[in-house]
Amino acid sequence: MSKTWVVTFETYLRQIKSWSFLFMILGPFVMIALTVGISYISANSSRSSQQVAIISDSKVLRQSYLQQHQDGINTKITTTSAAKKALKANHLAGYLTISTSNQQLRADYHSSKVMGNGLKAQVQNFLNQVQTGRNYQEAKLSAKQKQALAQTPILKQHVATKDGATNLAKIISFWILITMIYIILITYSSITAQEIASDKGTKIMEIIFSSTTATSYFVGKILGILLVIVTQIAIYLLGGWAGYGLAMHNAGIKRLVTANQSLVDSVIHNIVNLNLLYVLLGVIIYTILAAYSGALVSKAEDASKAAQPVVMLGMLGFFAAFPFQNNLDALAVKILSYVPFFSSYFMPMRVINGTVSLGEQLASLVVLLATIALFALYIGRQYQRLMLQTDSENMWQHLIHSFKH
Amino acid sequence: MLSIQHISKEFGPVKALNDVSFDVPDGQILGLIGQNGAGKSTTFHSILNFIDYSGSIQWQGHTLSAEDFNHIGYLPEERSLMTKLTIEQQIVYLARLKGQPAKVIRPQIDDWLERFAVKGTRKSKINDLSKGNQQKVQLICTLIHQPDLLILDEPFSGLDPVNADLLKQAIVAAKERGAAIIFSSHDMEHVTAVCDQLVMLRKGNVALHGSLDDVREQFGKTELFVTTDWPAEQLRALPGVGSVTKRHGNRYVLHLTDAAAGPNIFDALTQGHYIEEFSQQPPTLDEIFRLKVGEDHV
Numbered sequence: 001m002s003k004t005w006v007v008t009f010e011t012y013l014r015q016i017k018s019w020s021f022l023f024m025i026l027g028p029f030v031m032i033a034l035t036v037g038i039s040y041i042s043a044n045s046s047r048s049s050q051q052v053a054i055i056s057d058s059k060v061l062r063q064s065y066l067q068q069h070q071d072g073i074n075t076k077i078t079t080t081s082a083a084k085k086a087l088k089a090n091h092l093a094g095y096l097t098i099s100t101s102n103q104q105l106r107a108d109y110h111s112s113k114v115m116g117n118g119l120k121a122q123v124q125n126f127l128n129q130v131q132t133g134r135n136y137q138e139a140k141l142s143a144k145q146k147q148a149l150a151q152t153p154i155l156k157q158h159v160a161t162k163d164g165a166t167n168l169a170k171i172i173s174f175w176i177l178i179t180m181i182y183i184i185l186i187t188y189s190s191i192t193a194q195e196i197a198s199d200k201g202t203k204i205m206e207i208i209f210s211s212t213t214a215t216s217y218f219v220g221k222i223l224g225i226l227l228v229i230v231t232q233i234a235i236y237l238l239g240g241w242a243g244y245g246l247a248m249h250n251a252g253i254k255r256l257v258t259a260n261q262s263l264v265d266s267v268i269h270n271i272v273n274l275n276l277l278y279v280l281l282g283v284i285i286y287t288i289l290a291a292y293s294g295a296l297v298s299k300a301e302d303a304s305k306a307a308q309p310v311v312m313l314g315m316l317g318f319f320a321a322f323p324f325q326n327n328l329d330a331l332a333v334k335i336l337s338y339v340p341f342f343s344s345y346f347m348p349m350r351v352i353n354g355t356v357s358l359g360e361q362l363a364s365l366v367v368l369l370a371t372i373a374l375f376a377l378y379i380g381r382q383y384q385r386l387m388l389q390t391d392s393e394n395m396w397q398h399l400i401h402s403f404k405h
Numbered sequence: 406m407l408s409i410q411h412i413s414k415e416f417g418p419v420k421a422l423n424d425v426s427f428d429v430p431d432g433q434i435l436g437l438i439g440q441n442g443a444g445k446s447t448t449f450h451s452i453l454n455f456i457d458y459s460g461s462i463q464w465q466g467h468t469l470s471a472e473d474f475n476h477i478g479y480l481p482e483e484r485s486l487m488t489k490l491t492i493e494q495q496i497v498y499l500a501r502l503k504g505q506p507a508k509v510i511r512p513q514i515d516d517w518l519e520r521f522a523v524k525g526t527r528k529s530k531i532n533d534l535s536k537g538n539q540q541k542v543q544l545i546c547t548l549i550h551q552p553d554l555l556i557l558d559e560p561f562s563g564l565d566p567v568n569a570d571l572l573k574q575a576i577v578a579a580k581e582r583g584a585a586i587i588f589s590s591h592d593m594e595h596v597t598a599v600c601d602q603l604v605m606l607r608k609g610n611v612a613l614h615g616s617l618d619d620v621r622e623q624f625g626k627t628e629l630f631v632t633t634d635w636p637a638e639q640l641r642a643l644p645g646v647g648s649v650t651k652r653h654g655n656r657y658v659l660h661l662t663d664a665a666a667g668p669n670i671f672d673a674l675t676q677g678h679y680i681e682e683f684s685q686q687p688p689t690l691d692e693i694f695r696l697k698v699g700e701d702h703v
Contacts, residue, residue, distance in 0.1 A: 006501045014489070203485035207546070210453050210479035210556075211502035213471050388455055 003212040007220025011195065012227045021228070024187065025235055032243075052119065053077035053086065053095040061098050065126055072119070087111070096123060103138055105131045169266030170352050171325075176267065177275055177348045178321055181282050184229060185314040188283065189290040190307040192225050196294030196387075197303035205387045214387070215380030218291065222376070225287055274361050275348040281368050282344025286314060288372065289341075292379045295386040313341055321345040328353050338364045340371040406430045407554055407585050412451055412460030414444075414609075421447040422458065423609045427602075429585040431553070434576065436596035437589040438690075439606035440698055445589040446482060448606070449556050452587075453479060464554060475504040478552030482559045482589075484543050486531045492518070492542055493527035496549060503550040510549060517545045521571055537563065548575055555579055557588035561595050573599055593690040603690075605697060612697050621687035628692070629659040629667060632682035633674055643670050656682065 015021055051074040056062040066075060074092060077083050083095035087110065094111025105127050109115050115123075136146055199205055208217055247253045257264065294306040320342070324333045328350055337346040337356070347364050350356040407429040414422040422444045429435045437445050451458040454469060464473055486495055493514055500510040514527050521541040525534050531542065540563055547555070555576070561569050576599055580586055590596050596603055597617060605613035605620075613620050632655055633640070640659060641649045645666020650658045661667065667685045674680055688696065 003502055003504070006498070010498055203481040203483045204487060206453075206455065206481045207479060207485070207499060208502060209455060210477055211474050211499065213474075216471075384455065 002216075004216045004220040004223070007212070007217050008223040008227065011221050011224025012231075015191070015195070015224070015228045016231065021232075025232060028236070029239060049090050050093050052093055053083045054098065055080050055083055055095055056098040058098070058100065061100070061130070064130065065098065068126060069122055083110070098127075103134055105134075166266060169263050169270060172263075172267050173270030173275075173352050174325055174349055177271060177279065177352070178318060178345055181279050181344055182314060182318045184233075184279075184283050185286045186311055188225060188229055188287055189293075189310040189314065190304075191228075192222075192287050192290035193294035193306035193310065194303040195225065196221065196291045197297045197306045200295065200297060200299060200303075200387060200389075209384050209388070214384030215377075218380045218383045219376065222284075222287055222291055225291075226284065229283060229287075270352045273351065274365070275351050277365065278344045278348050278351075278368075281365070281372065282341075285340055285344075285368065285372050285375065286310060288375055288379060289313070292375075292382075295379070295383060298389075317342045317345045321349060325349060328355050338367055340368050343368055406465065407452070407587065408461075408463045408466075409448070409452070410461045410463075412448075412458050412462060414447055414451060414456065414458045420609050422451065424460075425604075425606070425609070425611055426460075427604050427611070427614055429587050431585050432580055432583045433601040434580050434586040434588070434599050436600035436603040437587060437606065438591070438593070438596060438603060438694060439589075439612075443606040444609040445606060446558055447609075449479075449558055449587075449589070452556060453477070473554075475550070476553040478547040478550065478555045478557075480543060480547045480557045480560055482562070484536075484540050484563075486539055486543055486546075488532040489530070491528050491530055492523070492525060492534075495531055495542065496546055499546045500550050503552075505550045513549060514545075517549055520575070521545060522568070537565070537568065540564065541568065544572060544575070548579065551582065551584075552579075553584050555584050555586040555588070557586070559590060560588055561590055561592055569595065593694055597690050605694070607697060613693070617690065620693065621690070624688050624693060624696070625664040626667065626685045626687050627661045627664050628686045628688050629661055629670065630656070630682060630684040630686065631659060631674060631680070632656045633680065635674065643673060645670065 051072055053074045054062055054065050055078065056065075062078075066073060074086070077086055077092070077095070080095070080097060083092060086092040087095060093113070094109055094115070097108045097110070099106050099108075107123055107127055109123070136149070141149070248257065290307055290310045293310050294303065297303065297306045320336070324330055324346070327333070333346055333350065336342040337350055337360075339346075343364050347356070347361065351361060409428070410426050412422055412425050413420070425444070425448060427435065437448065439445050447456070450456045452462055452469070462469065487498070490498065493511070496514055496517075497507045497510050501507060518525070518527065521544060523534075523538050523541045523545075525538060531539060534542065544560070547557070557576075560572055560576075564572060573595070576586060576588070580599075600617060602616050603613065603620060604611055613623075615623070629646075630652075631640075634655055637649045637651055637657065640646060640657060643659070643666075645661050645663045646659050647662040648660045650660070652658060659670065661670075664685070671683055674683065
């Protein structure tokens with residue numbers, strides 16, 4: 001096994017076995033579980049107090065209402081006294097009494113709050129429907145007259161649903177992509193810089209550099225950290241897939257997903273293409289920069305400061321992308337989609353929007369790849385000198401010396 | 406053979422090494438001595454390509470390549486290990502970086518731990534070991550891959566006499582195996598005990614170079630060990646005596662300004678009678694070291 005892989009696996013195993021990695025992996029799952037759990041408990045506890053009871057002397061009327069509307073109705077309460085008791089105990093949002101007097105329907109809603117618009121429309125609709133039926137019966141109209149009176153005006157909305165879904169898919173894809181890059185970048189810039197800076201000036205580096213070349217060691221470190229990133233993404237994909245499988249057992253979510261299948265497909269299509277390569281290469285170039293930044297600090301104790309410049313640069317790209325999401329024809333977007341460190345944010349925006357040719361995408365990728373290769377080579381050559389430095393110069397002085405060297 | 410020819414190194418205005426040359430043949434031990442800042446670590450860093458230098462350093466007739474790293478064992482002056490690893494993980498990791506398969510190294514670990522009397526098992530965390538035991542583990546990491554070139558920067562520093570003897574045995578064993586060994590030390594007793602030749606650096610220059618006997622002979626037999634009832638003042642008044650150091654009781658060392666004064670002093674002290682001790686010798690390495698360092702302060 002080559003020495004680069006020895007370093008890669010040592011770095012990978014050390015990171016994977018750490019408590020911080022476990023917490024980092026479990027963090028989002030714990031957050032989701034907590035959110036879902038709290039929402040579920042909260043929904044269960046408040047569900048009964050949000051229900052409405054339907055009371056009527058006429059069993060037919062009550063049954064008729066319950067047949068049409070079941071959501072949010074407490075069917076167990078059938079009497080006014082029971083309803084009053086439940087309302088007082090805060091187990092009901094209110095109760096509706098439906099009565100008939102001289103062929104006229106009447107509904108009275110008793111509650112501490114005003115009737116919601118949805119419930120109001122529901123009740124109004126039911127009363128109109130029943131009252132109209134009774135009126136027809138009372139008027140003894142012929143079938144033709146009934147048909148004439150049943151005539152209603154037509155209101156139809158014409159919405160270009162396909163375009164709407166496409167635009168929504170673009171927005172969702174854009175946010176998923178840049179948020180993904182940003183989160184990975186922020187998390188791993190710190191980890192990378194600290195991983196490198198913690199070795200800074202220690203004599204173990206002398207032992208290592210008496211065993212392998214600095215370039216080989218540097219590349220091994222970067223590959224180790226990239227493997228950790230890939231592991232985290234793989235765990236999240238598996239977790240997401242398992243979560244999706246579980247969620248599809250819920251009829252409501254299944255209905256929602258089925259209704260928006262084309263949107264889901266569009267989002268997946270927008271992400272799983274060259275854009276994924278941009279995410280990967282973006283993470284690689286920022287990881288290399290973070291490693292360089294870690295090597296520039298004056299001592300291991302300064303490790304926490306090492307990632308700051310990289311995080312700032314990542315934030316700059318992230319926030320710079322915001323104003324342009326609806327103005328993709330701007331010259332700045334076109335230029336930045338070729339500039340390494342920014343192209344990972346800006347080119348995917350253009351790809352998602354379909355305003356860039358394959359040739360332009362490949363040209364930008366070549367620039368990014370070439371920069372990564374040159375950058376890794378340059379840092380690999382500087383790495384030994386930087387890591388063995390034990391002077392008291394600060395990070396920026398080291399950077400200037402590094403350029404002079 | 407390690408061959409160092411005319412190497413020089415400057416750090417800004419400071420000349421750390423100035424035209425330093427020496428060879429370390431296979432199966433020989435060279436002691437590199439000198440005061441702090443004399444250029445010992447800079448010499449080691451040059452050999453290991455940690456720094457740029459002018460001149461030539463060759464190993465077995467060629468410039469050191471990445472492949473040669475596999476045959477080097479290096480112990481830096483300050484000890485440092487990856488404290489979160491176990492002894493086994495640390496030894497195996499560093500050995501694999503030397504191109505050794507883990508399956509070859511693992512079976513040897515217990516034997517090495519026993520040889521160096523390390524208080525701990527292969528599963529002990531480095532962090533849980535005492536400083537002395539960490540140092541022994543680092544020595545094992547330096548030696549376990551049977552290097553052909555051993556570079557040891559102050560290897561005896563911090564070791565008690567028992568452990569220093571264990572290290573001496575390991576160094577001699579490596580020499581008998583045919584390894585070229587170069588080590589630095591401030592303790593002349595260790596240098597005298599194991600070195601075939603020595604190089605003394607002073608302000609980046611080679612101040613002394615040769616076998617131990619040759620170096621000592623260069624200074625002549627100017628140390629006279631005597632046991633006599635004569636008082637120190639009377640001894641100091643003898644012709645050719647520079648100074649007198651009292652050892653203990655009536656035992657003295659007379660430091661001669663001229664080695665040829667020995668026979669006359671012998672006659673004066675014995676006057677045809679028995680004398681318990683009279684031995685004329687070259688100065689010890691310790692004295693030579695002090696003498697050379699003293700030149701800087703004159």
